[in-house]
Amino acid sequence: MTDDRSQQKDQGLSNLSVDPDLLARELAAEDDVDPLDAIQLDDAEQDSSLQIARSCDQGLVWLRGNHGERLQGLQVFCEHRDPRAIALLLPLLQNFCPVERMSAVYALGRNPSPPAVEPLLQLLQLDANAYVRKAAAWSLGNFPDAPVLNPLIRALQTDVAAVRLWCPGSLAEAGSRSPVKADPAAGQLLVSLRIDSEAVVRSNCIWALGRLMDQLVQPRQAEIVESLVSALLHDGEISVRDEARTALEQLEDPLVLERLQALINDGFIL
Numbered sequence: 001m002t003d004d005r006s007q008q009k010d011q012g013l014s015n016l017s018v019d020p021d022l023l024a025r026e027l028a029a030e031d032d033v034d035p036l037d038a039i040q041l042d043d044a045e046q047d048s049s050l051q052i053a054r055s056c057d058q059g060l061v062w063l064r065g066n067h068g069e070r071l072q073g074l075q076v077f078c079e080h081r082d083p084r085a086i087a088l089l090l091p092l093l094q095n096f097c098p099v100e101r102m103s104a105v106y107a108l109g110r111n112p113s114p115p116a117v118e119p120l121l122q123l124l125q126l127d128a129n130a131y132v133r134k135a136a137a138w139s140l141g142n143f144p145d146a147p148v149l150n151p152l153i154r155a156l157q158t159d160v161a162a163v164r165l166w167c168p169g170s171l172a173e174a175g176s177r178s179p180v181k182a183d184p185a186a187g188q189l190l191v192s193l194r195i196d197s198e199a200v201v202r203s204n205c206i207w208a209l210g211r212l213m214d215q216l217v218q219p220r221q222a223e224i225v226e227s228l229v230s231a232l233l234h235d236g237e238i239s240v241r242d243e244a245r246t247a248l249e250q251l252e253d254p255l256v257l258e259r260l261q262a263l264i265n266d267g268f269i270l
Helices: 003-011 018-031 049-063 069-079 083-094 097-111 116-126 130-140 150-160 166-175 179-195 201-213 218-234 240-251 254-265
Strands: none
Touching: 003 130, 018 097, 049 069, 069 083, 069 097, 069 150, 083 116, 083 150, 097 116, 097 130, 097 240, 116 130, 130 166, 130 179, 150 179, 166 201, 166 254, 179 201, 179 218, 201 218, 201 240, 218 240, 240 254
16 A cells, blocks of 8 residues: 555544545546546544534525535535434435435445435446445445445445555444454455555555454455455555555464565565
8 A cells, every 4th residue: 555545544534524626627528537636634633623513504504506516515414423413314314416416425424324325335336427326435444334235245245446556445334343344355455465456556455454363254254365465476566566565564464474584584575
């Protein structure tokens, strides 16, 4: 993972915000820029409670307005939590405009509420717009106790790279709740680590596997270690090899660290 993405993950999936205006410009241009790159760490903690309350009050007004006003309101609730927004955000998941649907998905990821689970799952599986599905893959990571595991696994297996990119992090969130969930999540992450054509997806699978290790039984842990060593030695992308080495070092297992040192001594890794 890049340092920026790693920092975002360390802060948690819910600490992200999105600029719907920027996303709208990107969609209109139909270029290759990734709208999720517009997400930045939320600095709400630096705002006063009064400022946040005023922003949310205005955001609620905007959500009832025209298209441009709704985008402004959506931006507010991609940055701040307010349970009053849920009833206004849910209908926007069915909006004909993909920018509004996508922004509403991000806002509901920032403001998770049980009634949002089913429509978000529907969007992940059925929406024709990959940006909307990508937003759903991210947002569902904020609903780890809901039945999101299998839909995220299917998306990691079959969807386009932009969607697959965010599935590992959400699978790590969902799988971290129990060993029963962790094992199938890890199983798919291991498969994707071996076969996915995108280096960044493979890197994110490694990061997610590291998050799940404590929930897994020893045979699965051993399988992960072997897969990480294989990626370290054989993956064609240096970013993936670096991620694998970092993950192995972070296990802080003396036997694993001894094995890494032996690979260094033998010249297999630098």
